[in-house]
Amino acid sequence: MKRLRWLLGLILILALAAAIIFAPIPSMLKWQSDFLSRAFLCLLISAILCLYRVFRGPTAPDRAVAIDMLGILIVGFCAILSIPTGRDWYIDIGIAWALQSFIGIMALAKYLEGKDFDE
Amino acid sequence: MNSTIGMILITIGLVFDFFGCLGLIRFPDVYNRLQASAKCITLGTCGILLGLVAFQGFTATGIKALLCLVFIILTAPVSAHALARSAYRSGVKPWEGTIMDEYEKDIKKIR
Numbered sequence: 001m002k003r004l005r006w007l008l009g010l011i012l013i014l015a016l017a018a019a020i021i022f023a024p025i026p027s028m029l030k031w032q033s034d035f036l037s038r039a040f041l042c043l044l045i046s047a048i049l050c051l052y053r054v055f056r057g058p059t060a061p062d063r064a065v066a067i068d069m070l071g072i073l074i075v076g077f078c079a080i081l082s083i084p085t086g087r088d089w090y091i092d093i094g095i096a097w098a099l100q101s102f103i104g105i106m107a108l109a110k111y112l113e114g115k116d117f118d119e
Numbered sequence: 120m121n122s123t124i125g126m127i128l129i130t131i132g133l134v135f136d137f138f139g140c141l142g143l144i145r146f147p148d149v150y151n152r153l154q155a156s157a158k159c160i161t162l163g164t165c166g167i168l169l170g171l172v173a174f175q176g177f178t179a180t181g182i183k184a185l186l187c188l189v190f191i192i193l194t195a196p197v198s199a200h201a202l203a204r205s206a207y208r209s210g211v212k213p214w215e216g217t218i219m220d221e222y223e224k225d226i227k228k229i230r
Contacts (some may be wrong), residue, residue, distance in 0.1 A: 013141065035126055042133045049140040053152075061149050061206035068198055069143060069156045072191065076136065076167045079184060080129070083174050091171070091183045098187060102194040109201040113208045 016045055031084035039080055047073055064108050071101030125173035132166025135159050148214035149206050157199035164191060 020042045029037040050073065053066040078094035139159025146152045168188045175181040213220060 009145075035129075039129055039133055042137060046136050046140040049144050053143050059149065059206075059211050061202060061209065061211055062152065064202055065149065065153050065156065066143060068202065069139070069160050072160050072164050072195060073136065073140075075187065075191065076132070076164045079164075079167050079171045079187075082180060083171060088180050088183075091180055091187065095183065095187045095190065098190055098194065102198055105198040106201055109198070109205040112202075113205040 020045060033084065036080060036084050040077075043073060043077055043080065047077075060112060064105065064112065067108075068101065068105045071097065071105070074101075121173055121176065125170040128166050128170035128173055132163045132170060135163030135166060137163075139163060147216075149211050150203060150213060153199055153203055153206075157195060161191060161195040 020038060023041070025034070025037045025041070029040055031037055047070060050066050050070045054063050054070070057063045057066060075094040075098050078090045078097065082088065082090035136159070139156045142155030142159060143152050146155055165188050168184045168191075171184045172181045175184070207222060
């Protein structure tokens with residue numbers, strides 16, 4: 001039974017990797033280079049895996065960890081989007097998002113520990 | 120040439136991101152998940168930002184990307200450490216296959 005589940009997970013991961021490399025690109029993501037669209041698709045699938053942990057996580061710190069990682073992934077989204085669209089301000093959004101995510105996670109950690117904010 | 124180097128760096132970053140998220144859903148415990156995903160995703164996003172620097176050169180966008188990279192390297196370990204500490208203090212037990220737990224002894228010594 002355990003072996004079967006392991007095999008199913010392996011098949012799922014290989015299917016996801018094949019979808020990243022070979023799937024047809026939706027017309028929303030058609031830019032001048034094919035590589036960046038595939039990169040965006042890969043980050044999108046990583047973010048969906050993070051969201052699974054947010055929905056499923058058995059305890060509150062699990063969800064906090066997943067949200068922290070999602071915040072760092074979104075900086076990667078902004079960095080990739082700034083290349084094909086040619087707009088500089090995406091990376092500004094990335095810097096602001098990293099700062100915001102850090103402050104939010106520190107406050108969340110204090111709250112989970114059960115202390116007040118001024119200790 | 121520059122765009123080739125950028126593509127290689129972005130590919131390395133994407134691979135690390137993907138496997139970090141896989142560790143996030145696959146490991147049995149908060150602490151294991153934290154140590155897999157925090158390291159992998161920090162390195163992956165830093166790879167993507169370095170690829171952006173290689174694409175753009177040292178223009179305003181590239182320098183802002185370097186700034187963002189330094190900021191992420193400084194803050195991601197701090198937030199991961201704070202989360203692990205708060206998870207332990209709030210009473211989340213480690214996985215039953217854990218071999219040793221030094222922090223429990225330290226907490227008992229303080230109290």
